[in-house]
Amino acid sequence: KEETMTGAILSKISDDFLECTICLEPFKDPRVLPCLHTFCEGCLKKFVAQDKVKNKFSCPTCRTETVLPKGG
Template identity: 70%
Template sequence: MAEAIITQISDDFLECTICLEPYKDPKILPCLHTFCKGCLEKFVAQQSEGKDDKFPCPTCRTETELP
């Protein structure tokens, strides 16, 4: 029982909240949320059209500048 809970918690912390898969080339934003590099690139492309190289974090919406 305890082992299943630990596995679930571990999986939740190692899973991208965009694709819901284990991280692939994880990238950490200044707000400390983490996403797959590819997922973040797609998200930024959709969100930053015509903006000043800024996008909202997919989790907390903190305005973030492109690196």
């Protein structure tokens, strides 16, 4: 029984690492920020578009500021 519980926990951890915390779906075109948090490219674009400052944004998870490269 303990093996089953361990397997379930490992599966949950693996799933969490493959899931965007914005849309809660498996990553689509994943993008890794300098803080090492990962999001879908589309989710990041929508998130950045909401910000008033166009050349930088804060990570949705840890709020570390990220400067956008030229061209986005």
